[in-house]
Amino acid sequence: MFEIFGIPSTALFGQLLIGLINGSFYALLSLGLAVIFGMLNIINFAHGAQYMMGAFAAFLLLDVIGANYWVALVVAPILVGITGIIIERAFLQWLYKLDHLYGLLLTFGLALIIEGIARNEYGSAGLPYGVPDALQGGQNLGFMFLPNYRAWVVGVSLVVCFGTWFVIERTKLGSYLRAATENPTLVRAFGINVPRMITLTYGFGVGLAALAGVMAAPIYNVSPQMGSELIIVVFAVVVIGGMGSIMGAIVTGFGLGVIEGLTKVFFPEASNTVIFVIMAIVLLVRPAGLFGRRA
Amino acid sequence: MERVDPALAAVSAPTAQRGRGTGEIVAFIIMVAALLIAPFYVYPMFVMQALCFALFACAFNLLIGYGGLLSFGHALYFGWASYVAAHLAKVGTISIPIWYGSPTWHWLTIPLPPLPPEIAILGGTLAAAVLGLIAGSVAIRRQGIYFAMITLALAQMMYFFALQAKFTGGEDGIQGVPRGMLFGFIDLKDQSHMYLTALGIFLAGFLLIYRIIYSPFGEVLKAIRENEPRAISLGYKTDRYKLMAFVLSAALAGLAGSMKAIILQIASLTDVNWPMSGEVVLMALVGGLGTVFGPVAGAFILVAMQNYLAQVGQWVTVIQGVIFVLCVLLFRRGVVGELANILRIKL
Numbered sequence: 001m002f003e004i005f006g007i008p009s010t011a012l013f014g015q016l017l018i019g020l021i022n023g024s025f026y027a028l029l030s031l032g033l034a035v036i037f038g039m040l041n042i043i044n045f046a047h048g049a050q051y052m053m054g055a056f057a058a059f060l061l062l063d064v065i066g067a068n069y070w071v072a073l074v075v076a077p078i079l080v081g082i083t084g085i086i087i088e089r090a091f092l093q094w095l096y097k098l099d100h101l102y103g104l105l106l107t108f109g110l111a112l113i114i115e116g117i118a119r120n121e122y123g124s125a126g127l128p129y130g131v132p133d134a135l136q137g138g139q140n141l142g143f144m145f146l147p148n149y150r151a152w153v154v155g156v157s158l159v160v161c162f163g164t165w166f167v168i169e170r171t172k173l174g175s176y177l178r179a180a181t182e183n184p185t186l187v188r189a190f191g192i193n194v195p196r197m198i199t200l201t202y203g204f205g206v207g208l209a210a211l212a213g214v215m216a217a218p219i220y221n222v223s224p225q226m227g228s229e230l231i232i233v234v235f236a237v238v239v240i241g242g243m244g245s246i247m248g249a250i251v252t253g254f255g256l257g258v259i260e261g262l263t264k265v266f267f268p269e270a271s272n273t274v275i276f277v278i279m280a281i282v283l284l285v286r287p288a289g290l291f292g293r294r295a
Numbered sequence: 296m297e298r299v300d301p302a303l304a305a306v307s308a309p310t311a312q313r314g315r316g317t318g319e320i321v322a323f324i325i326m327v328a329a330l331l332i333a334p335f336y337v338y339p340m341f342v343m344q345a346l347c348f349a350l351f352a353c354a355f356n357l358l359i360g361y362g363g364l365l366s367f368g369h370a371l372y373f374g375w376a377s378y379v380a381a382h383l384a385k386v387g388t389i390s391i392p393i394w395y396g397s398p399t400w401h402w403l404t405i406p407l408p409p410l411p412p413e414i415a416i417l418g419g420t421l422a423a424a425v426l427g428l429i430a431g432s433v434a435i436r437r438q439g440i441y442f443a444m445i446t447l448a449l450a451q452m453m454y455f456f457a458l459q460a461k462f463t464g465g466e467d468g469i470q471g472v473p474r475g476m477l478f479g480f481i482d483l484k485d486q487s488h489m490y491l492t493a494l495g496i497f498l499a500g501f502l503l504i505y506r507i508i509y510s511p512f513g514e515v516l517k518a519i520r521e522n523e524p525r526a527i528s529l530g531y532k533t534d535r536y537k538l539m540a541f542v543l544s545a546a547l548a549g550l551a552g553s554m555k556a557i558i559l560q561i562a563s564l565t566d567v568n569w570p571m572s573g574e575v576v577l578m579a580l581v582g583g584l585g586t587v588f589g590p591v592a593g594a595f596i597l598v599a600m601q602n603y604l605a606q607v608g609q610w611v612t613v614i615q616g617v618i619f620v621l622c623v624l625l626f627r628r629g630v631v632g633e634l635a636n637i638l639r640i641k642l
Contacts, residue, residue, distance in 0.1 A: 106620055112615055113620070235447060239445055277452070279448055283436050
């Protein structure tokens with residue numbers, strides 16, 4: 001144990017780790033928002049609610065059919081992704097020709113509905129969800145204690161984020177996606193089913209949110225309002241990073257998580273607000289965002 | 296970004312033409328008459344609460360309906376103005392943090408007695424205008440969807456400040472705010488005095504917004520909404536117009552919030568939190584974006600819904616969500632917009 005700037009190293013690295021965990025969720029969620037916005041031109045306000053649905057799906061899978069964490073990690077994102085596909089077909093597809101703002105308003109309404117139903121069924125108190133047996137315990141790294149589950153969360157989100165980046169930027173499927181983002185009409189003319197691609201993209205983005213939700217369940221309690229406050233922070237992350245770049249969303253997400261963690265050590269009063277302050281500064285200095293192109 | 300927005304233009308088409316119609320004058324007379332006799336038939340507290348939200352929604356509508364800027368953080372101005380007004384009316388003394396010297400803040404303290412309601416309301420409105428100037432100069436740097444996200448994020452930041460600041464009373468809020476004597480001789484504890492004062496403030500705010508919409512300033516604002524690059528090419532400094540609209544909207548939202556603090560004698564976290572920002576969006580949307588009377592109708596509909604559906608409790612949120620979805624999918628003109636469309640007049 002040693003000290004850095006008068007702060008015990010365990011406290012500093014502990015907060016850094018919490019920052020990385022929060023950063024994982026910021027990155028996963030802002031990535032989903034960016035992918036959805038790229039294809040649908042809609043800001044998915046329901047993203048937080050869908051993250052919460054992922055956590056609830058994990059809880060219910062365990063509670064009702066006794067499926068463990070590992071099953072939930074695969075099944076919950078698929079289930080929630082399917083609800084996303086239904087939402088896209090039933091509601092969102094009618095909005096593409098309208099102003100972007102209507103997409104925001106509609107998904108805000110959906111978020112209210114999802115959150116309201118969850119609160120009516122399960123109350124506002126959090127429901128506990130245990131850490132899976134295989135990831136119990138932790139490693140003593142000398143300068144800090146690293147719980148296995150937290151290391152797992154950071155690792156998985158890194159893999160998922162870079163996997164998504166790779167698929168979109170480096171594969172054939174990704175090139176179709178990017179092309180359809182630039183010019184859907186032309187891509188359709190080449191015989192590619194763009195509407196189906198849009199639907200699946202929304203399902204995928206929603207699935208990412210649900211995956212984040214499943215991973216969050218053992219760390220935070222499963223509660224109806226877990227998504228709504230997170231999504232506002234993620235909006236700020238998205239404004240800082242700009243939605244034009246996948247890598248930008250990932251880097252900004254992790255970076256801001258770490259900055260938030262460090263703020264908790266050095267200036268705890270500001271830990272809730274530091275991301276918003278950074279957003280304001282970035283807007284004053286670089287209005288298009290750190291990785292954004294000027295609209 | 297740079298394109299005419301057909302949907303929003305369609306919504307506000309009735310007001311896009313220049314000049315005032317007799318429809319608006321008749322509607323205004325009906326509204327005033329209805330508000331004068333309403334307290335004899337409905338619980339006056341309900342009408343006063345609805346008036347606060349009606350003014351709030353009108354202020355919000357000034358920005359979205361005429362400037363094309365969707366603020367998703369208007370609770371900031373409403374809620375903070377209500378805190379400031381409640382504090383001035385109840386305590387008075389102002390303390391402003393000037394410098395952070397670890398581990399505490401240094402404060403500039405101006406000792407004041409509890410202030411009369413007119414000063415409290417003015418103070419709240421002024422505070423909202425200042426906050427609007429600061430938040431607005433950050434938010435107008437981006438358009439459209441980003442503007443909405445930025446205003447929401449800034450409002451959330453100020454929500455956390457309200458949660459941590461001492462004078463707001465945290466989770467308890469500021470309770471038992473005295474109504475006091477208006478101008479030193481009108482006792483606002485009398486419900487009818489309070490009602491007429493609230494009605495007066497609402498009508499003053501409403502007419503001011505009406506005046507703004509049809510002023511040369513308002514016309515430029517509409518031009519920016521329809522086609523910002525063209526407005527720039529005509530030599531208008533569009534950022535200044537947008538910032539001015541933002542400050543006006545924030546100040547009027549603050550007027551509504553201050554009025555609410557005096558009428559309901561409480562300022563609380565509910566008024567600064569994000570669901571309140573969502574509610575005011577919904578009021579304007581239900582009534583009709585870009586219509587003069589729409590936000591008033593929307594506010595009364597939603598406040599009535601909350602009061603009369605109180606027994607369904609938590610389901611109110613779900614119902615609000617359903618209304619959002621229905622309005623966006625089927626009913627984008629809102630109640631008043633549809634009415635104006637059927638009657639072929641401007642409202």
